[in-house]
Amino acid sequence: MPHTTTPLPSKTSIQLEDVESAAKPQRIKPTDYTDNNLNQDENKRLKDVEISVPVVYGTMAFYLGKKANELQSHKWTVYVRGPTNEDLGVVIKQVVFQLHPSFDNPIRVVESPPFELSECGWGEFEICISILFHDDVCDKHVDLFHLLKLYPDAESGPQSTKKPVVVETYNEIVFPDPSENFLARVLNHPAVYVPRLPAGFNLPAPVPSPNMNVKGKDDTKNHPLNHWFINFSEADELLKLASARQQVQDHILKLRRQLSMLDGPPQPSKLAYEVLATVASLVDFRRLLSSAS
Structure with a gap:
């Protein structure tokens, strides 16, 4: 079935406006999740503490050139990553990508990093990206909406099989009053900003998340698309502001x-x-x- 450009049905969630650059990130707080099977976090929570997790989400599309046909003109990848490709598995449990209904199995679940999926098609459409977190992080979720872009802007020149069309957005996911286990696990993790703690403050021994110790799963620095990702050079400055x-x-x-x-x-x-x-x-x-x- 052809892939049309009909937008996905709207959902009850936080819909974010696209950010023009990393200089003006959105700050997102997770919303209620409807899955009653998720366990409620019973860990002790730390009041007046806020953890910030910078994330980048977007798409990268390659024109297939001579291999293109009317149904498959581009190969593209949609993903959620850290600003400098840090492993987000320490926070994220799974990412659900909702594609256009014309795709086979349009709802795709990725349960370990890198949180991404690749497909082929010819049409541009909106992708819903739902981010779910480990039980000791948050029993809520975040919905992001991203428009898949296949064709370059006029000023970018003609389509090329060598240079992809990349569209990315930088945001920060904010977790107020985190659990002690969550804070202990991410205290020295490069993907997470943790505030300065009071002197003499003791945390429990960190509890690893389920997908942290799988061999090769955290090797996001050597991603094959690494050199095409947008360089969010202002990420460090944004963390200082946080x-x-x-x-x-x-x-x-x-x-x-x-x-x-x-x-x-x-x-x-x-x-x-x-x-x-x-x-x-x-x-x-x-x-x-x-x-x-």
Whole structure:
């Protein structure tokens, strides 16, 4: 059956607008997942802590040239990866790709990294990408929507069998109040930003995720499409902004606690003036971060 360009049915989920560059990432929080078979996380959760996981999702399409026909003109790959191809299996349990209904078995499940699938076709359509996480990470999921692009823009020149059409989006998935097990497992992982923890804070021994110890499954750095991926050179800077954002939030929470300890109605005092001045400076800092990101 021909692959048409009819969009997929809409779903109840967070739909993201495409990001023009890595300089303005979206910050996504997982939404409710309808699978009741997922176990609820019973691990102790850490309040006022936020873990951020940068991800890139997109497609890469190669023109088949002389091998192309009216039903198969391009070979393409859709994927979810780390900004510099870090292994995301430490966080992600599986990724579900929903293709156009004209494909055989249009709902594809990938349960280990690299989280991707390849197909052949001739039509452009919207792909729903559902990201599910390990049980100790989150019992919710994230839905992303990506338009498969096969044909280059006019200014990019004619189609080439050697140079693919690549469309990618950078985002950050945010996990507030993470479990201790999750935090312990990703504490020193390059794919995950973890805030600075208080001195003397003890975490349990890390519990590996089910697909972490499978030989070869985490070898995403040597991906065959590696040299075609967009270089998100600003990813490190974005992580620094995320770190600064977390520090601002920590300071605000600390100041709120100090304010709540003041007895009676607010009275002019040296402490009160210092607290208000600090809050004002932090608000200005947050505005600076927002404009920078």
